[in-house]
Amino acid sequence: MLIFIAIPWIPYKGHQAVLLDVASQKFSLFGLTLLPQDFMILAMLFMTGAFALFFVTNWLGRVWCGYTCPQTIWMLMFTWVEQKIEGSRNQRIKMDKAPWSATKVQKKVIKHAAWLLISLITSMSFMAYFIPAKSLYMSLFTLEMSGIVSFWVFLFAFCTYGNAGFLREKMCTVACPYSRFQSVMFDKDTLVVTYDQQRGETRGARKRKADPKALGLGDCVDCNLCVEVCPAGIDIRNGLQYECINCGLCIDACDSTMEKFNYPKGLIKYASEKQMDGETTNPFRLKLLGYGGLTALFILAMVVWTAMRTPIEASVIRDRNALYRVNFEGLVENPYTLSIINKTQQPLNYTIGISGIDGAVLQVAESILIEAGKMKRVPVTVVADGYGLKSKVTSIRFHIQALEDASIGITKESKFYRD
Known part of the structure; x- marks a missing residue:
């Protein structure tokens, strides 16, 4: 619970270390900004989590459910509060059967107030992963929270209150699909x-x-x-x-x-079943090694993909209205639109250059400022002497480079047309 609450408050280079900004379609994880173009990394993260769950389940049974599942943790937390206020299980049963009295009402009110407070803290902590924590809590204390944010905060608080306070084990035995297919991952060596x-x-x-x-x-x-x-x-x-x-x-x-x-x-x-029969558990069984190998494979793939990921993304789009035009000087002009995405967490200035055609001139601003995690469309025009080109279609390369960091750059290829 403490880790869950603390993570959104961890700062990193002046920003919230973990922020899943769905509205802006970008996830920030300790300086790594993931955009929709980086969906593969998120997909591999989920696949890694799935196979890790299968691996642990085959090895140690449902320890995820017993030790780390939010439903279990919050259920035990609510039960602990209930025990501290209303007493042991037998005392609670006896009190529930007894007629209403001032003491009974007092204990019930205190218990449900504590449950609601925990639910609200849980809901706010969860929303802090999607909305900057400082502004979220400030809007709560100043009563300036927007309608949509208020809706989600109170919805998650209500769900926590209902699940941990009333549904409890029914979520595990009736609603949770994991309990239904766990037997597929079990064998006689599973603890x-x-x-x-x-x-x-x-x-x-x-x-x-x-x-x-x-x-x-x-x-x-x-x-x-x-x-x-x-x-x-x-x-x-x-x-x-x-x-x-x-x-x-x-x-x-x-x-x-x-x-x-x-x-x-x-x-x-x-x-394990084997241990209960007096046999020895086999730690190198095929199913366990298979799940472990797939988990390691996806972790490796995710690390490699992340290492190969560039902090800049760009695409070149030609003008659909005209492939080329000839200006009053008799030079051939090709218009393009460059879509540049700054995938870092700092605003950067970019320069654009060209290569592939001798003497070609690029008409564009000297530098283009792009905010962190934003995309900017930059119209550019390439001007060249058509008589100096051997072919009607010539390859041309656009070089996009960050002024603040020489390691951030990308080259994109396109075509230059003449009559």
Whole structure:
């Protein structure tokens, strides 16, 4: 939660380090500005994330769901607030069944106020990734927030409040598609939350100093804590279920009970199906290596593509009305429009030169200022002596160079026509 809130506030070279400016169609990531032309980098980023998720799932099960999924984190956060204000699970059930009183109303109001505050902070933090954080919060405190921004802020706050406060595990068990296809990525070597049935059964209540073997019982004391702490509300003792998110809360609860009875820990633990059968987990299985290899491949491709990316983009468009014209001096003129995109985060001045035709003159301003992340169309005209050209169509090159940085430049080729 703290990382999620802090990232939009990180400065980098005078700008917000991470800003996904959808309105201007540019993403800024620590000095790297991605425009619609850089969609391939974003596509590879998403593909890398997908294969990394498959790799981790095949290796460690649904640890993404249990440890880093926003739904789980906010759900546990809301549950923690609820416990601090209304008490344990049994106390909450008892209070809900009790008639309304001043104490009950007070606790309910405080709880929902805390939930709404967390939801608002969450929503504002999320919107700060798309709108500069300083101006966003300033508009909130001065009550000058626009209608469209207010709509999205309160919509996301309402969704957070509803998901984490009321829907909770239903989002994981009913709405989330990941739980449905996780079995495709699992195998007998995948580490999952597992109940040691051979050791735990037959389960049953007993006194702390009682000998379970004399009573014909296993180590499970049937305290039901593993069910009570489970965010998905399942009983892990019934075997692996698709609702299990591998959060390990049942492991912590069971270990605390085992400690109280002086039993060995690990009645519920992370283990693979092979380990439970007394075999050894294979870390070099084909599926895991395949997912890992594809993840590494996409990371490498993304790094190479980013390294090859130029901070300038340009295209040459010929005048559609006339291929050429002859001026009063008998010289041939070809009009062009250069579209230049400054993909850096600083405004830059560019010069334009030509090559390919001896004696040709380029009619254009000495320098063109283009703001950061902006595109500018620059009309230019190339004038040459048609009698000095051997062919009716001659290749010509436009050289676009930044004055402030010699490493920022690009060359584009086009054609020059004469009669």
